Amino acid sequence: MTMLSTETTAATQNPLEILEEIVGANDWSFERLSAEEMLVEISGRWCHYRLFFFWQDDVSAMQFSCQFDMRVLPNRRAAVVELLAVINERLWLGHFDIDGEASSPMFRHTTLLRGAQGASVEQLEDLIDIAITECDRFFPVFQFVVWGGKSAHEAVSAAILDTVAEA
Numbered sequence: 455m456t457m458l459s460t461e462t463t464a465a466t467q468n469p470l471e472i473l474e475e476i477v478g479a480n481d482w483s484f485e486r487l488s489a490e491e492m493l494v495e496i497s498g499r500w501c502h503y504r505l506f507f508f509w510q511d512d513v514s515a516m517q518f519s520c521q522f523d524m525r526v527l528p529n530r531r532a533a534v535v536e537l538l539a540v541i542n543e544r545l546w547l548g549h550f551d552i553d554g555e556a557s558s559p560m561f562r563h564t565t566l567l568r569g570a571q572g573a574s575v576e577q578l579e580d581l582i583d584i585a586i587t588e589c590d591r592f593f594p595v596f597q598f599v600v601w602g603g604k605s606a607h608e609a610v611s612a613a614i615l616d617t618v619a620e621a
Contacts, residue, residue, distance in 0.1 A: 467572030468509050469516050469565075476578060498586055500593040505582065514568040519553075520585040521560040522593065526552060530600050534559070537599050537606035541592055547584055550592065559596050561585045 470492050477484045477494050484494040494505040501523040508517040526534050534552060542549045548563035563581065567573055598609035 468511065469567070469573040469578060470507055470509050472573060472575055473507055473578055476575065476582070496586070498593070499590040500597075503586065503589060505585070513566075514570075515564055515566050516573065517562070517564045518581060518585070519551075519560045519562045520589050521553060521556070521558050522589065522596065524558055524593075524596060524600065526557045526559065526600055528557075531557070533599050533606065534596070537595065537609065540606045540610055541595065545588065548588070550588075561589050 468489065470486070470490070473492060473494075474484070474486065477492075480496075482494050482496050484492060486492050490509045490511070492507040494507070496503055496505065503523070504521040506517075506519045506521070509515075510517070531552070538550050538552070548561055551560055551562050552558065553560050563585070565573065565577070565581065592613075594613040595609045598604040598613060599606060602609070604612065
């Protein structure tokens with residue numbers, strides 16, 4: 455791909471500065487691990503979530519993950535991998551994955567900000583809101599597979615009712 459050069463390149467503002475204000479305004483517990491990393495802990499509908507934000511200045515990208523308070527046992531990992539494929543087909547932003555070290559399900563998304571002055575408050579609020587909404591929506595599905603022994607399709611059918619019209 456041909457790259458266009460520009461005479462001046464404005465530095466993209468670190469979105470973690472804005473996130474720190476959002477987190478503080480919501481009275482969420484957080485730890486700023488470094489200038490590029492932040493950990494936030496919040497309560498969702500079904501469990502506690504750990505939100506990780508990682509800013510990569512060299513590519514102007516922010517990696518975000520929202521990790522469940524749930525552990526996938528080795529004997530259920532294959533069923534959860536199948537579930538990830540079924541769930542991810544239903545998402546329009548981000549995806550679900552399993553953390554390799556903690557063996558926990560998580561929602562992930564990377565936001566590219568190259569060429570922008572930085573992320574807006576609204577963009578970051580929407581990112582958090584979408585992640586929490588999707589995690590709350592799919593937590594019971596993961597429970598059905600991890601602890602209930604259901605298949606991916608059985609769990610999704612039992613837990614998710616997509617509304618077609620208003621009642």
